[in-house]
Amino acid sequence: MRYLPLTETEREEMRKTIGIKETKELFSDIPKDKSYFSLADLPSALSESELLEKFKEIGRKNIFPGFLSFLGAGAYQHFIPELVNFLSNKSEFLTPYTPYQPEVSQGSLQGMFEYQTMMAQLTGMDIANSSLYDGGTAAAEGIVLALKKSKKQHILIAGNIHPEYIEIMQTYIKYLDYKMDLVPFDPQSGKLKLAELEGKIDQDTAGFIFQSPNFFGVVEEGKQISAMLHSKNSYSIQIVTEALSLAFLVPPGENDVDLVVGEAQSFGLSLGFGGPYLGFIAAKSEFLRQMPGRFVGQTLDSKGNRGYVLTLSTREQHIKRERATSNICTNEAWCAFRAGIYLATMGKKGLQSIAKTNHLNTAYFVKEVSKLNNVKVKYQKDYYNEVVLEVQNGKTDDFLKKLEAKKILAGIPLHWFYPDQKNTILVNFTEIHRKKDIDQLVQAIGEIK
Amino acid sequence: MNKQLPELMFLKSRDGKEGCSLSAPEIADDLCVLAADKLRKDIADFPQLSEVEIVRHYTNLAHLNYSVDAGFYPLGSCTMKYNPKINEKIANQPEWNAHPYSPIHLVQGNLEIMKSLEELLMKITAMAAFTLTPAAGAHGELTGLRVIRDYLTDKGDARKIVLIPDSAHGTNPASSVLCGYQTKEIPSNENGILEVETLKKHLDKDVAALMITNPNTLGIFEKNIVEIARVLHENGSLLYMDGANMNAFMGIAKPGDLGADVIHLNLHKTFATPHGGGGPGSGPVGVAKDLVKFLPVPIITHEGKEYKVRYHNESGSNRVKNFYGNFLVIIRALVYLLELGKENIRQVAEDAVLNANYIRKKLEPYLDLPYKSKSLHEVIFSDKGLTVKTLDIAKRILDYGMHPFTIYFPLIVHGAMMIEPTETESKETLDQFIDIMIKILDEAKKDPAFVQGAPYSTPVTRLDEVMAAKQLILRWKPAATQTN
Numbered sequence: 019m020r021y022l023p024l025t026e027t028e029r030e031e032m033r034k035t036i037g038i039k040e041t042k043e044l045f046s047d048i049p050k051d052k053s054y055f056s057l058a059d060l061p062s063a064l065s066e067s068e069l070l071e072k073f074k075e076i077g078r079k080n081i082f083p084g085f086l087s088f089l090g091a092g093a094y095q096h097f098i099p100e101l102v103n104f105l106s107n108k109s110e111f112l113t114p115y116t117p118y119q120p121e122v123s124q125g126s127l128q129g130m131f132e133y134q135t136m137m138a139q140l141t142g143m144d145i146a147n148s149s150l151y152d153g154g155t156a157a158a159e160g161i162v163l164a165l166k167k168s169k170k171q172h173i174l175i176a177g178n179i180h181p182e183y184i185e186i187m188q189t190y191i192k193y194l195d196y197k198m199d200l201v202p203f204d205p206q207s208g209k210l211k212l213a214e215l216e217g218k219i220d221q222d223t224a225g226f227i228f229q230s231p232n233f234f235g236v237v238e239e240g241k242q243i244s245a246m247l248h249s250k251n252s253y254s255i256q257i258v259t260e261a262l263s264l265a266f267l268v269p270p271g272e273n274d275v276d277l278v279v280g281e282a283q284s285f286g287l288s289l290g291f292g293g294p295y296l297g298f299i300a301a302k303s304e305f306l307r308q309m310p311g312r313f314v315g316q317t318l319d320s321k322g323n324r325g326y327v328l329t330l331s332t333r334e335q336h337i338k339r340e341r342a343t344s345n346i347c348t349n350e351a352w353c354a355f356r357a358g359i360y361l362a363t364m365g366k367k368g369l370q371s372i373a374k375t376n377h378l379n380t381a382y383f384v385k386e387v388s389k390l391n392n393v394k395v396k397y398q399k400d401y402y403n404e405v406v407l408e409v410q411n412g413k414t415d416d417f418l419k420k421l422e423a424k425k426i427l428a429g430i431p432l433h434w435f436y437p438d439q440k441n442t443i444l445v446n447f448t449e450i451h452r453k454k455d456i457d458q459l460v461q462a463i464g465e466i467k
Numbered sequence: 468m469n470k471q472l473p474e475l476m477f478l479k480s481r482d483g484k485e486g487c488s489l490s491a492p493e494i495a496d497d498l499c500v501l502a503a504d505k506l507r508k509d510i511a512d513f514p515q516l517s518e519v520e521i522v523r524h525y526t527n528l529a530h531l532n533y534s535v536d537a538g539f540y541p542l543g544s545c546t547m548k549y550n551p552k553i554n555e556k557i558a559n560q561p562e563w564n565a566h567p568y569s570p571i572h573l574v575q576g577n578l579e580i581m582k583s584l585e586e587l588l589m590k591i592t593a594m595a596a597f598t599l600t601p602a603a604g605a606h607g608e609l610t611g612l613r614v615i616r617d618y619l620t621d622k623g624d625a626r627k628i629v630l631i632p633d634s635a636h637g638t639n640p641a642s643s644v645l646c647g648y649q650t651k652e653i654p655s656n657e658n659g660i661l662e663v664e665t666l667k668k669h670l671d672k673d674v675a676a677l678m679i680t681n682p683n684t685l686g687i688f689e690k691n692i693v694e695i696a697r698v699l700h701e702n703g704s705l706l707y708m709d710g711a712n713m714n715a716f717m718g719i720a721k722p723g724d725l726g727a728d729v730i731h732l733n734l735h736k737t738f739a740t741p742h743g744g745g746g747p748g749s750g751p752v753g754v755a756k757d758l759v760k761f762l763p764v765p766i767i768t769h770e771g772k773e774y775k776v777r778y779h780n781e782s783g784s785n786r787v788k789n790f791y792g793n794f795l796v797i798i799r800a801l802v803y804l805l806e807l808g809k810e811n812i813r814q815v816a817e818d819a820v821l822n823a824n825y826i827r828k829k830l831e832p833y834l835d836l837p838y839k840s841k842s843l844h845e846v847i848f849s850d851k852g853l854t855v856k857t858l859d860i861a862k863r864i865l866d867y868g869m870h871p872f873t874i875y876f877p878l879i880v881h882g883a884m885m886i887e888p889t890e891t892e893s894k895e896t897l898d899q900f901i902d903i904m905i906k907i908l909d910e911a912k913k914d915p916a917f918v919q920g921a922p923y924s925t926p927v928t929r930l931d932e933v934m935a936a937k938q939l940i941l942r943w944k945p946a947a948t949q950t951n
Contacts, residue, residue: 019807019810019811019814021548021549021551021739021806021815021890021891022811022814022815022818022890022891023891023892023893023894023896024818024821024822024890024893024894028893028894029818029821031894032821032822032824032825032894033821035825035828035829036821036824036825036828037828041817041820041821042817044817044820044821044824044841044842044843045688045716045719045720045820045843046841047687047688047690047840047841047843048688048690048716048719048720049690049692049693049720049725052693052720052721052724052725053716053719053720054719054720054813055719055720055721055724057718057809057812057813058809059590060587060590060591060808060809060812061587061805061808061809062808062809062810063805063806063807063808063809063810063811064805064806064808066553066806069553069557069802069805069806070553070557072805073557073560073802076576076579076580077560077562077563077576078562078576079575079576079579080562080563080565080573080574080575080576080577081572081573081575082565082566082569082573082574083561083562085573087566087569089566089568089569091568092789092790093566093567093568093789093790095566099486099487099488101486101518101521101522103559104522105521105522105525105526107555107559108525108526108529109534109536109537110529110530110532110534110536110537111528111529111532111534111743111744112534112550112555112741112743113534113535113536113550113741113742113743114532114533114534114535114540114742114743114744115535115540115542115545115547115742115744115745115870116742116744116745117744117745118542118873119533119861119862119865119870119871120927120930121862121865121922121925121926121927121928121929121930122531122532122533122865122870122925122926123531123532123533123744124472124528124531124532124926124927125528125529125530125531125532126528126532126744126745128472128473128475128528128531129525129528130744131475131941131942131943132475132476132477132943134941134942135477135942135943136513136514138942139510139511139512139513140510140513145941145942146942148745149745149746151602151603151606151788152602152788152789153789154786154788154789155602155606155787155788155789162645182786182789182790183789185784185786186786186787186788186789188784189613189763189784189785189786189787190645190787192613192647193613193616193646193647193648194645194647195647237501237505264507265507265510266506266507267501267505267506267507268504268505268506268507269507281789288564288795289564289565289566289567290563290564290794290795291563291564291565291566291567291574291577291790291791291794291795292567292789292790292791292792292794293567293602293747293788293789293790293791293792293793293794293795293796294602294746294747294793294795294796295789295790306939306941312745313941314941315935315936315938315939315940315941316935316938316940316941317930317931317932317934317935317938317940318930318931318934319927319928319929319930319931320920320928320929320930320931321927321928323472323927323928324472325472325927325930326930327930327932327935329932329935329936329939329941330936330939332936334637335605335636335637335638335640335641336636336637336638336876337637338637338641339637339640339641340640340641340643340644340650341644342637342640342641342644344641344645345605345606345608345609345638345641345642345644345645346603346605346606347603347604347605347636347637347638348603348604348605348733348735348742348745348746348747348748349602349603349745349746349747350602350743350746350747351743351744351745351746351747352741352742352743352744352745352746352747353743353746353747355743355744359521359525361513361514362476362486362514362516362521362524363486363487363518363521364486364487365484365485365486365487365513365514365515365516366510366513366514366515367485367515368485368486368487368489369510369513370507370510371489371492372489374496374499375492375494377499377500377501378492378494378495378496378498378499379494381494381498381499381500382494382498384500385498398500399500400500400501400505401500402501418570422570427566427569427570427573430568434568434778449490452490452493453493453494
């Protein structure tokens with residue numbers, strides 16, 4: 019077996035050194051009747067070429083390739099420059115452990131420090147950590163952080179956050195003594211009803227978490243929301259599921275948001291059927307000592323040279339155990355490192371340019387599709403790169419199936435998340451789409467009877 | 468080869484440099500529907516570099532990193548085994564790269580991959596069902612504990628306490644607290660294991676579960692485990708077995724047979740997926756029959772010829788992560804298991820344990836072995852009787868071109884050196900490591916100050932961690948404004 023370098027002779031030699039006859043003897047603490055079970059029901063070993071054949075065969079059962087896709091909703095298809103693959107897949111970056119020995123980990127550490135810097139710049143916040151699992155868990159960590167820091171018991175949650183994120187937050191605080199309350203949105207605009215939000219904030223409100231652009235693609239009034247919360251001594255927490263929007267829209271920091279959490283999959287991570295992705299959290303510096311996850315900090319070595327270490331570890335589980343700020347250990351370090359490479363490659367101009375293209379492509383679709391009678395764009399104002407499309411006749415499943423027959427995945431039916439939304443779909447546009455792709459979608463929609 | 472830290476990329480940035488090639492815009496700017504006050508003006512100080520500068524920057528960073536592809540990495544409890552290259556090749560194929568909300572009839576292959584891994588893990592562990600959604604070990608702990616709490620709550624049994632042995636990883640108590648439990652630490656005996664009598668002393672009707680790592684962080688198998696499970700179950704409590712050290716007995720015993728009600732595995736340890744400098748991982752959770760209905764969604768089923776996905780479990784969503792979990796980690800683990808097959812899976816554990824015991828035997832004359840019980844996959848020495856600290860030895864190992872072991876853990880061993888070689892190391896490598904250790908211990912005797920000054924040959928020398936925590940420079944800022 020190629021991953022097992024010991025030869026039979028060496029095993030024999032080693033057993034002799036240890037003073038045993040059979041390796042089995044080393045396992046004698048395991049109850050005899052519970053060990054050395056039959057392996058008969060496990061598959062036989064495959065050779066490399068057999069593995070390739072086997073996975074090729076499984077791959078053939080995936081028939082999505084070749085479809086023109088407009089699926090988004092928290093997972094976005096963006097172009098990934100080859101440089102990102104080439105550099106991030108170097109085994110020096112892929113195969114080390116967490117940098118607990120900084121003297122031989124400066125590559126990972128400096129890369130993470132640069133990533134932290136770029137995320138802080140993009141969000142407009144003081145600090146950003148070096149990764150969380152994904153957007154949904156980052157949202158959950160965000161509200162737990164706000165609740166702990168404020169020492170209050172009540173958190174408000176926007177009703178137009180990605181429904182999976184809401185589910186994850188609910189799971190996370192299920193057994194903690196906190197109260198969670200949903201703030202409804204206006205079905206006419208897709209946006210939050212600020213008057214209703216204001217009425218819900220009281221003395222025990224730790225904060226309000228909202229998503230912008232929200233689940234329906236609409237940009238919220240971040241500045242007003244933050245001001246409203248701050249006037250009542252509560253935190254403003256923003257979720258960003260499409261990190262690319264940070265390069266185009268006024269960043270959370272400029273809206274005086276206190277905590278930003280979200281998903282940075284858009285920064286060079288492939289769709290990969292949902293993971294691994296990249297959760298992030300960025301904050302005003304007052305949150306620093308209670309934040310979850312790892313931080314890389316700059317320092318000096320004993321000769322006075324610049325270097326990097328994992329720092330603030332007194333917050334973490336391996337030191338603080340049951341008093342830790344979070345249980346996070348292994349996170350998504352490589353994804354963050356890779357995102358750093360992506361961001362460096364795109365650069366300021368590149369990022370701004372494609373962030374704008376995402377919006378313009380969406381605007382072009384809205385303009386073109388508005389000429390049709392069988393569909394209607396539901397929220398025509400303040401969208402970024404996603405819109406809700408109302409199907410005028412019939413149900414969305416039927417509508418989507420007809421487009422699928424033309425090899426188009428036009429969007430995600432919202433009844434998956436909201437059972438009463440029988441005739442709406444969520445459609446996403448990125449820089450991947452050419453004008454002709456959008457024309458093709460519009461034409462295909464127009465042909466549906 | 469350059470062994471200096473490259474300048475920060477922000478200092479190399481210049482307006483007008485480009486690292487990417489963009490298509491010409493097709494849509495005119497005037498279609499923008501957002502008002503000017505919603506648009507960002509600038510991303511201050513964001514870098515702009517050319518492609519060749521980016522390549523050099525990261526290539527030079529790569530030179531500063533040690534990795535398991537470069538050499539021995541005996542971090543205890545981390546299972547730094549070799550990461551097979553065919554796993555990378557297969558995981559990077561475009562045919563898996565579907566959107567997670569693709570219609571399921573278009574992604575049957577991906578669903579088959581997940582279901583196949585679930586089924587293999589069930590066979591290896593004798594657990595009734597698995598969820599693959601947790602993103603890492605600690606995330607699995609949180610998920611597993613919540614399943615326990617849901618199960619007990621469902622029975623109307625609102626227990627409050629999780630018992631955790633003193634040798635446990637810090638994630639165990641931290642995860643328990645996040646699940647609303649109080650934790651109670653219980654001591655292991657002089658042989659490094661939990662005694663049934665000790666457990667009984669702490670057991671009452673308020674104990675929801677015992678959370679125990681097996682083999683524990685001393686590398687010792689909890690040989691009372693079957694009796695421990697029985698006593699727990701008699702009391703209405705559950706057994707959570709942390710599978711962080713599953714590499715020690717994969718293919719030799721099954722946690723389910725030993726009485727575990729909930730386990731989590733670490734695909735980035737036992738199942739050979741790359742650590743990536745601290746993730747991504749994957750922490751599947753396996754549960755006994757009565758707990759299956761409390762697993763988080765999504766749940767993949769196989770009905771007739773088709774794979775389907777359920778978004779509601781009988782007890783609700785319980786969702787812990789977006790989408791399906793870390794799919795590209797899951798696929799690597801499946802490739803690994805299929806390459807091992809029934810012919811090799813047991814040999815993995817046997818070689819891992821043989822390697823650890825070989826190191827133990829060879830170093831025992833030189834180092835204090837605080838627990839004499841049988842070692843499985845790792846061996847733990849203490850710094851008793853040494854002229855230098857564990858940290859000094861670790862740093863000196865770097866000079867010899869190897870990565871040190873885990874240090875100062877578990878906490879119950881003074882100056883712990885926790886050595887886990889894994890099965891993917893040759894006897895030559897083990898002998899080299901043993902020779903290096905003996906040499907360093909000799910150096911420490913003759914000239915402790917020299918060892919205390921190590922490392923000497925790394926890109927940077929010992930770093931001032933106190934300064935790092937005090938100054939808290941967590942991001943770059945232009946020189947004039949650098950404060951935090």
